[in-house]
Amino acid sequence: MSDKFDYRELGLKCGLEIHQQLDSKQKLFCRCPTQIRNIEESNHEFFRYLRPTASEMGETDRAALEQSKLRRKYVYKAYDTTCLVENDDEPPTEVNREALDIALSITKLLKMVPVDQVHMMRKIVVDGSNTSGFQRTAFLAKDGYLDTSVGPVGVGVLCLEEEACQKIEDQGDSIIYSLDRLGIPLVEIGTDPDIISPQHAKETAQQIGMLLRSTGKVKRGLGTIRQDVNISIAKGARVELKGVQALDMIETMVEREVERQVNLLAMKDELLERGASVCDTIFDVTDIFKETQSKVIKKTIKKGKVYAVLLRGFDGYVGREVQPGRRLGTEFSDRAKTSGVGGIFHTDELPAYGVSEEEVQALRAEVGAEENDAVVMVADRQNRAWGAMESVIIRAKETLEGVPEETRRALPDGNNSYLRPLPGAARMYPETDVPQVNISPEYFDAVEIPELLTERAKRFESEFGLHRELAEKIAYSTYLPLFEEIMGMLGDNENVNATLVVRTLTGTLPELKRDGVEIDNLEDRHFIDICSFIAEGGVPKEAIDGLLRAMACEPGICAKDAAEKMGLGSIDVSDVEDMVEAIIKERQDFVKEKGMAAVGPLMGVVMAEVRGKVDGKIISEILKQKINQYLST
Template sequence: MADNMADKLDYRALGLKCGLEIHQQLDSKQKLFCRCPTIIRDIKESTSEFFRFLRPTASEMGETDRAALEQSKLNRKYCYKAYDSTCLVENDDEPPTEVNPEALDIALVITKLLHMQPVDQMHVMRKIVVDGSNTSGFQRTAFLAKGGYLETSQGHVGVDVLCLEEEACQKIEDQGDVVIYSLDRLGIPLVEIGTAPDIISPAHAKETAQQIGMLLRSTGKVKRGLGTIRQDVNISIAKGARVELKGVQALDILEMLVEREVERQANLLEIRDALLAKGASVCNKIFDVNGVFEKTTSKVIQKSLKKGKVFAVLLPGFAGFVGREVQPGRRLGTEFSDRAKTSGVGGIFHTDELPNYGITEAEVLALRQAVGAKDGDAVIMVADVEKRARGAMESVIKRANEALLGVPEETRKALPDGNSSYLRPLPGAARMYPETDVPQADISMEHFASLPVPELLTDKSKRFTAELDLSGELADMIVYSSYLPLFEELVARFQDGKIVTPTLISRTLTGMLPELKRDGADIDRLCDEHFRQVFSLVEQAAFSREGIDPVLRILAQRPDISAQKAAAEAGLSGSDTADVEQFIDTMIHERQDFVKEKGMAAVGPLMGVVMAEFRGKVDGKILSDILKQKINKSLSI
């Protein structure tokens, strides 16, 4: 298909079904099933570590979850970094405590905002996860509410489920056979919100995610920053299959991810139809082709032969299709390679791209002869340790058979360029079973009704524009920033101030701070008290609003000093109006001919001279008013 295919897709005609799963960390003081703090630590602060090997177990019905089973093939060791704040619950050495009531109340407020109906008794379940992200081998999750909706420009989008669950560990490093995790994030409360498949286009998906994000932020009780909110997207088209895209952290690429998954499924269906028309098939035999490469000069193959095997599989009728693009820069062969990598190999070779990688034309011909390939057939091969190589070929055979069926159901990883790669099979019902260590939580309708509904950020922005005289742009910027609570506090503190206005506060927090950061200032070292002190000094005319920038730069470098000391170091000791008036009188006297010639038009040029003398010490408006009065008085004499 053409590169601009996404621009021409008719999503309704293709039968697009799309739904979102939003995972948002809650800003509670304690974790969900223990009383440890919900603070992310620096890995350098780790005080101890321990290891785990995780294996899947059968459910109550004797079934093993397919996603957990595939993950266990890697047989990895998981290393966990612990801290002085880590407890035995996080280590999985002690049973969890009851559900954190603060986190539950935050989740119930979100339930209200989504027009959902909560359960009257919440039960915790275990969800099998054996990728090492949970020390126990499962994640604790609890179904809390159902039957809600969102209002969007394309009508209501149903919200089918809201769960309260614990966050997983934070992955620090993947060393192949060993994966290192940090325990600081494990157990932070989060909500999982699942919409109905009512989203009708990529743009609608982005709008829906933005709407949910706005509602969550309106509570003032969710964590902010990279990694604190993640979007998963469920997508299918007619004759395709449900695919879950995991780990979308940036809304900017959400539209492209949906577009490219639709494109991928449409391309896979085209490839299937063409393969079937050619009578393509899959040979399930794995061929040992070591002999073909005994004298190879390919460094890649030579390296693998020292420790393993070269295996190959035959795909009759697949020639030309393995190299066909399914997403920009990704081919059907890439899909085969993704599956092979689940066995730990680095990738595969296929005859649509050979000769290459030091493999000669003669070796390709010998390879084809060794497996009995005819014209129109493709050959896939891999070189690695025998166990990994054989597992990789088994995965390729399975994926090739799926290519003859169309689109496989699977979980895929969202990539930064808008494409996606295979992650694991879609999990089944076998991954969930009851958590017997955590007591159920009763939810009374009286308590639910008593929880206050916060003002939506969209309404708050309109109110700021109307009541605080902020521009619409400034109001939007401040309500969606992490400084909103501080802004509201400062506005209330200086509500009678003539100099420290809501506009000044907003511009400082949303405009000046990003500029300081771009200049290299560590603005994360600035705390709320710094801003309280700075604005108090400005209001007292200790220095002008122009002095805020240099004072904040000094405080970012030395957060332990006061704003008053920072102002002194910046040379902003302040000047009283007597000093200003004396300076202006002298200046007008020295430039009296110029003032008489220009009249009040002299204010502009002379203002530059005054600002050069008093910038940062006296507010510009005060300087301008005094200058105008003095010039007017001079002209009337």
């Protein structure tokens, strides 16, 4: 993508927070498996109401306060593997040492300095994602760095912490969570603000991802790794974008947030030049809409109120874009929604949504709006509507100050929306139920450093004669452990080589999936069985496609039995010779015209008849021999 801005001139500061689940057998503070379950498997549920607590210094975190504005019911789906620790009905056990060892190996890969003693902390989170109302986390290492194409990027923080629950459904007044993910160990890696462009952000994330996968001890798949991006420009403010799932979207996310901050700063200057201001009064304008034709307002006015606020000098600005498809009014709406309302109306977009021109004029007159003023209003239950207008007043005042510090949600299109205020130090306090762990020099030195995937790919090239593209493809594939197991088992075999195994795992399987084959039924044992059977000469390599299809349909069958059912490997060479002679005779004019160049096209004809029953090399040799004999006569 091309740079839309001069990021150096804007003073871009950007850092990443990478959250990666670790592939340990047990959870961080209990002995439950780290297995993701289907929600249909849940056999019981319970619920909680959560509220924020003050820190040891008597302060309450601002983000937790905002999250608690709505009194929501949090329902937790539990399983036969759910324990009392996950329910928050029993104290946690000691830290999972397997997870700690994995985290320490990552510490070494990032050239970080570990702490002498690991102490767990509680991080207040009252959005329901933890049954306890807090997340357990431990600072593990500092002062590392990562080499990139434009220089080193500092890695200042590595924490070991527990994963949160998985949100299943937001029902408004209640949220459904699944407990299977809660407590899975993960590392949080925070870089210094050394990233200088969107492209650099993506490269840095790719580098960290490569190091993490090099351990062979991190979970793979959707939701197992999340990138948060911290962004600011010189005259703006630090904004944390939460939940960037797709690596390819990081560039767009950074660019769009810079664009938002640039636009907000421009608006601030123009509004101040206009003499804009925000009135603190919240007006009750319910009577104006008693006969309205707006379905939204008519529906809520029976049991609620219509409130409005006056923004002096904001006319034309509430409807102005700050990001593609998102306006300043959208920012106001995001804030209003924290009180539970569905959205807001403003005069830059009215009349619309059933609101008439006469109602707009009456509204403006009621609040005393002049030509350059804007009015924002909301219709909902009284307490919700009032809270929404209070939030709009706060956000409108922030518009006159520039860019507010916020935690924002990454959206699929590359934009972002308000989530909550940036948390402060008040959200952290010590965890007294988990004993500390000493990290002695001897302990840290004994932690093994895994081979990097980049180095492993180079080794595959030299050791197995793989083409670079195939070597890199399998090194970064989820099938890497299976590939290494198969190659370690077969050694130097003339029937099964590394190229065949890689193409099967990274090429044939996707093709089968596109054909509708249930490849999820295939396990490692199926591939090992097929490769062993081919290595022993049971069937030619051309049988792989058919065997995989058969075993996906009938997972309990072995390769030998599948081959017998399909009649594979049952054609003698003499039968193939007779078949080739017949095909040459049928196409003798074609053979005379093409000569030996007819081998390729006729190869496809023969293979269609005998695929999976005879090795392609044998067929090729027979074709060459028979065509040569025909042309010589």
